[in-house]
């Protein structure tokens with residue numbers, strides 16, 4: 001295939017590398033989970049603290065020799081490092097250790113590559129891999145012995161020496177254009193939903209918080225949910241009936257993680273639009289987790305990055321069957337157990353109230369040429385009053401929700417002014 005990767009065994013050395021100046025706290029238990037989720041076993045763990053990274057390999061020469069000995073003793077072919085190295089540091093370290101070295105970004109890319117199911121998901125992963133490769137073309141794998149067996153890691157990094165940056169660039173252009181076609185198709189769906197005035201809700205949250213389990217329980221679906229990081233990659237949308245409100249659409253999508261590599265966020269733009277275009281977000285929080293507070297902040301940071309931080313959000317404190325950790329006991333939100341299906345009545349009522357409450361009265365000025373828009377507003381049953389001006393313009397008093405408001409705002413020649421809140 002396109003990438004030439006040596007296949008490494010399932011067992012690996014976990015190398016935790018910290019530098020004095022680094023402020024980001026490393027999260028070793030989570031990194032172990034990432035390794036497990038990718039199908040590897042962290043057989044041996046090594047933690048190294050340095051004042052600053054060695055420019056050649058990231059580590060000191062003595063340490064490298066020690067590590068190599070340990071890898072020989074345990075017969076391990078793979079080292080997984082919990083931070084990022086420059087491309088040349090990574091390659092030099094590989095040469096010295098005579099082992100494949102996988103960085104955190106590559107580990108996440110490997111998981112994403114394993115999970116992608118749909119055409120769009122696969123193209124997005126390929127794009128992320130290519131973008132990563134763009135900065136990591138260092139001449140392929142001839143410096144390493146090929147190892148057999150284990151998990152396929154063909155995608156996560158570097159390329160055959162015969163493939164140059166120009167080819168990667170051409171390939172990126174090709175994947176981007178194929179992805180664009182798939183995305184356009186999905187956008188048409190989304191536009192149709194907006195036209196039909198169906199409010200959309202997106203589930204967001206840290207990976208493993210229970211989004212898919214909640215989604216399945218609320219919509220009687222069977223998307224894949226599992227106790228591993230990034231179980232979900234491709235988004236799924238289903239209908240949900242809300243009390244006193246009617247039908248809404250709810251989307252389950254990829255989970256977030258601290259320091260989500262930016263190349264992934266960029267490649268998954270289309271998937272993340274399910275979130276950034278939603279009328280309402282349900283932020284699913286694993287309330288039983290010891291670091292629930294930190295995960296909430298991490299999710300909020302990513303929402304900011306993808307321009308979704310202004311969307312109205314309801315916190316859902318999930319997994320309350322396992323208890324609620326002290327650092328989220330004061331957090332406002334609806335408490336549920338997606339697994340035991342408890343707290344759902346309150347959650348559905350909260351959803352209805354918030355979506356219904358988003359309806360507001362507006363005075364809308366339509367130009368004489370906007371006959372279609374006027375008919376559409378009448379079709380929605382949204383018009384309360386109407387007055388005509390002598391020039392053929394119409395002044396309507398209309399009840400609008402988030403999606404109808406968005407459509408009107410983007411229509412040329414239309415002026416809007418809020419009148420008062422209404423429910």
Ligand SMILES: Nc1nc2c(ncn2[C@@H]2O[C@H](COP(=O)(O)OP(=O)(O)OP(=O)(O)O)[C@@H](O)[C@H]2O)c(=O)[nH]1
Nearest residue numbers: 208209210211212213226227230231232255338339
């Ligand atoms: N005890 C308990 N476990 C739960 C609950 N909800 C989900 N889980 C478990 O948490 C694990 C993760 O659930 P998922 O629904 O896959 O989580 P997710 O947020 O979709 O995760 P990603 O797709 O990886 O982002 C699974 O093992 C679920 O069975 C709950 O209310 N209580």
Ligand SMILES: [Mg+2]
Nearest residue numbers: 211212231232
């Ligand atoms: Mg999921």
